[in-house]
Amino acid sequence: MFKLTDIAIDPSALTKTLKNDAAGAVVSFEGRVRNHNDGRAVDHLIYQSYEKLAAKEAEAILKEARERYPVLEAHCVHRVGKLEIGEVAVWVAVASAHRKEAFDACEFIIDSIKHRLPIWKKETYSDGSHEWVNCRHETEAVCP
């Protein structure tokens, strides 16, 4: 399941959707708005998404994860709009029988989400300036 939402993501409510008696492991990832990026103090973020293509691409990523790893459940929710420090921008969770595949699949999904989804992030800094940041040509250090 993939969803774009413009209201606050509640990871605890979402995690309940992962109930599966065959699951021995649930790994989840929360991407939160940090108070800093690349050495600059961040005030808030704005996410824009190309909804139709983002949904299509995200479902393709979840399908690939299910094909690569023996997972029982794989879900992702991405926030759009204005986000304050500490808010959850993206949530990914995977349930599987054993833990190794849950870690691997969760990491595969979030890496793919960050690099492939048509979603853009504008950072506004404490000094009032702002910038559209991107991951594609940058290092992990800049793309948490």
Next chain:
Amino acid sequence: MFKLTDIAIDPSALTKTLKNDAAGAVVSFEGRVRNHNDGRAVDHLIYQSYEKLAAKEAEAILKEARERYPVLEAHCVHRVGKLEIGEVAVWVAVASAHRKEAFDACEFIIDSIKHRLPIWKKETYSDGSHEWVNCRHETEAVCP
């Protein structure tokens, strides 16, 4: 923070303790009681712990994780007593600025917890038989 508890683990309440404005990534792991192990249908589990040594060893593991990876928060709670299918046996969560180190630290902690903590697990199967299982000499397949 490490805690042993004989009451149900609530991951959502625990995740709130990870609030940290510098955190861009939170990775959490839930080890749940599966309805099967090694091909046998499981009815319930009983965990026993050597509390003093378990607490000492767990704090050492969390300290090692902080030394190896640049993490902001690293916590673990382990359940003891009788657990039914679907209940959470162990919860680990790590917050860090970037995601790679959160995944690595979380996986390091749960691997270490499973191999080093003086905690024992008795599986009772659907046919009424039971067995003390262990990870030390077995493969990942048997140690979810």
Next chain:
Amino acid sequence: MINLPQPNQMKQNHKLTVIYYAILRDQRGIDSETIETEVETPLALFGKLKEEHGFSLEPEQMRVAVNDEIADWQVKLADNDVIVFLPPVAGG
């Protein structure tokens, strides 16, 4: 035999819708627009729009979607196509 262009191969105006996101939206100042143009490919369309609006991105930095599918920059555009130029992404 001389290969004269047939009427339906001649350059003609298409009605194209362009939707802008992120830095392109900021630089264009609008979310979307419908354009009558004779350009035939997304590459040519972006070239024309870049010239008019001074976009800072180059096609090499982007992908393009036509009617909600990732497309080749050299695909032939048809009347009523919806084109989205995708700046480098930054989800998560």
Next chain:
Amino acid sequence: MINLPQPNQMKQNHKLTVIYYAILRDQRGIDSETIETEVETPLALFGKLKEEHGFSLEPEQMRVAVNDEIADWQVKLADNDVIVFLPPVAGG
């Protein structure tokens, strides 16, 4: 000079507390016990208990803790020491 044992090096009875967990607890049938014995090391103590109670585990499969610290199997035990034999673990 003949190296005769001094009185305080002679074998004498210690009072030791043993706590059992997991399969050892099941096989012993009790959680813990206090023993008066002249054995001097955890290894010798386990050998004696294994003989008495038919434990299925071997020392090679286990670690031992003395007074809540992991200890060497050959450490000298002292009066009032608390000994825990650790079956193979299975947390998580």
